[in-house]
Amino acid sequence: MADKIGFDVVSPERLLLSEDVDMVVIPAEEGDMGVMAGHAPVIANVRPGTIAVFSGNSVQKRYFVAGGFLEVTGERCTVLAEQATPIEDIDISATQSQIKDLSEDVSHAKDEREKEAAEADLALARAKLQAAESPAYK
Structure with missing residues (x-):
């Protein structure tokens, strides 16, 4: 058995990471x-x-993902992300402003469909802010 597993993070825009790693922790739905x-x-x-x-035993890289799919084989793990950003590239103040704007969008929604879309965007922005402010697995 090999000591490392191949790991890829792919977003619609580009391949963010492709390397052999000791371990990766992914936010699966379950x-x-x-x-x-x-x-x-x-x-x-x-x-x-x-x-x-x-x-080894320490986190070398962190990425925020907005959702997607993962596939694991014995040799490789691939995450196909809807959106992916290295944590260090997240602009905290811009994300806080986005949360404020989206909160207003939720309260000013004209119908239920518009409200649900704004709430989904707001939840995603809050998850992004949490990822930037409180990194998991130190």
Whole structure:
């Protein structure tokens, strides 16, 4: 059994990461999922949250993902993200402003459909802010 697993993070815009890692923790829909070499094959939904990429016992990289899918084989783990951003690239003040604007959009929505869309965007912006302010898996 190999010590490392190949790991890719792909967004619609680009390939963000492709390297061999010791472990990765992904925010799967059912809960955080740790993946190492030899993991059982799985396909799962990814919820908004932080991907933590480990080298040894410490986190080397973090990415915020807005959701998507993951596939694990014995040799490789691939996350196909709806949106992905390195945590260090998140602008906290811009995200806080976005949350304020989206909160206003929710309260000023003209109908239920518009309100639900604004609430979904607001939840995503809050998850992004949390990822930037409180990194998981230190």
